[in-house]
Amino acid sequence: MKRIGLLGCGAIGTQIALAIDSGRIPGTLTHVYDASKEKASELVSKLNSKPEIVENSHLLSSHSVNIIVEAASQDAVKDVGLSVLQNKRDLMIMSVGALLDESIYDILSDACDHFKKTIYLPSGAIAGLDGIKSVKDELESVSITTTKHPRSLKGAKFFETSQIDLNAISSPTKIFEGSAKEAVSLFPANINVAALLSLSGIGSEKTIVKIIADPNTDKNTHHIEAAGKFGKMDFTIENFPDSNNPKTSRLAILSAIETLRKYCSDDIQIGT
Ligand SMILES: NC(=O)C1=CN([C@@H]2O[C@H](COP(=O)(O)OP(=O)(O)OC[C@H]3O[C@@H](n4cnc5c(N)ncnc54)[C@H](O)[C@@H]3O)[C@@H](O)[C@H]2O)C=CC1
Ligand SMILES: O=C([O-])CC(=O)C(=O)O
Known part of the structure; x- marks a missing residue:
């Protein structure tokens, strides 16, 4: 089973964690982090299978996980994106706006190539x-x-x-x-x-x-x-x-859950 680290325990992060906990996403949530300790504790209290709360965002990818799921902010992507890939973990990003900074995009894209890791960007709140x-x-x-x-x-x-x-x-x-x-x-x-x-x-x-x-x-x-x-x-x-x-649409949450479900499943892949 894929091991997942979660960065951001707000609206999207919480629903992703609940989807893992219920088995809808066939993975294990092993570590979480949120700049607000309260948010992280509140999330963990809702789960049957309790992940560890780490002390800072960089520690998430130092543990043995397959993917870090970012559902925090553009700043969080800029801060930890590169170290996640350097630690040879895949990365799923919800705060996609961070990638419109060309220097960030180029650094992360080069790192994917260099470390043979993938960044997943769910379709979020849109379709098409x-x-x-x-x-x-x-x-x-x-x-x-x-x-x-x-x-x-x-x-x-x-x-x-x-x-x-x-x-x-x-x-x-x-x-x-x-x-x-x-x-x-x-x-x-x-x-x-x-x-x-x-x-x-x-x-x-x-x-x-x-x-x-x-x-x-x-x-x-x-x-x-x-x-x-x-x-x-x-x-x-x-x-x-x-x-x-x-601010966040229900579809953005469901799209994140579906992307992570696909990542964790050996399955038929539908669509372009
Ligand atoms: N791609 C898309 O279509 C969509 C993307 N988003 C983005 O996804 C992200 C998460 O959205 P929501 O869960 O609705 O937001 P939220 O505000 O409910 O939760 C964000 C959580 O991340 C934490 N956080 C913020 N910056 C952090 C940092 N640097 N390090 C650690 N924790 C940090 C906050 O304390 C908060 O608990 C936001 O950046 C939002 O703009 C939201 C909707 C659609
Ligand atoms: O959820 C939405 O409708 C869109 C949104 O917040 C975003 O793209 O950041």
Whole structure:
């Protein structure tokens, strides 16, 4: 059985751990870490099979595990990504926005090659990346319009310099339009999906992101449009937010669980 280390015990990390504990993911959760000790202890208290809580994130991959699952933050990826691969562990990343920093991407990609290890990026809160990857060389334009309730956007770095007051928004309002590269740095906990789309398609400078704050919605909606020599693609994903973290969609959690289930299973692989 594959041995798993978990970095981040919040909304996604907790559901992954419960899926391992219930047998839905056929692996063993051996070690966990969260910058908040309380979060780590709270998670462990919910599990029948108790993993060890390690003292810092670097210790996770020094133990005998096959994969480290990151469900923490872009900073966590930048901090430990390389050491995980150097310790010859695979890595699954949810805070994909970290990879739009080219130096981080290049370091991690070279390390995968050098240490013969793999980084897994689940499709997260969107669908359609199989199609986007297949038509990559024929793509001319890609955009994603993300609509969330203002409470799901609170705390983003964008608001440190913007005059927009989320509490004053009373109808659907476009608060941002720009490249995926800018979006991921200004909304690090909201738009990792734009990083996934960029890495699968035409890159983070050319992928256009619009963010809409809608006080009347109870969903996190991602509308993706792609066009090129192959034809056109158009996907709308209407996600219910997670009950513990309204920034994060239920689909992001289920996609992480499915990616890890596949990693831990010898099975028929479906899809591109
Ligand atoms: N790829 C995708 O489609 C999606 C990605 N995400 C990203 O996945 C990550 C996890 O999401 P959630 O579980 O919903 O967040 P959360 O906020 O519920 O949990 C994150 C946990 O990680 C911990 N943490 C943060 N930085 C850390 C660090 N440097 N070292 C150790 N622990 C750290 C926090 O204390 C917290 O307990 C976030 O970065 C989020 O933006 C979220 C939704 C979709
Ligand atoms: O869960 C979502 O809908 C999207 C999200 O937070 C992200 O991409 O970071």
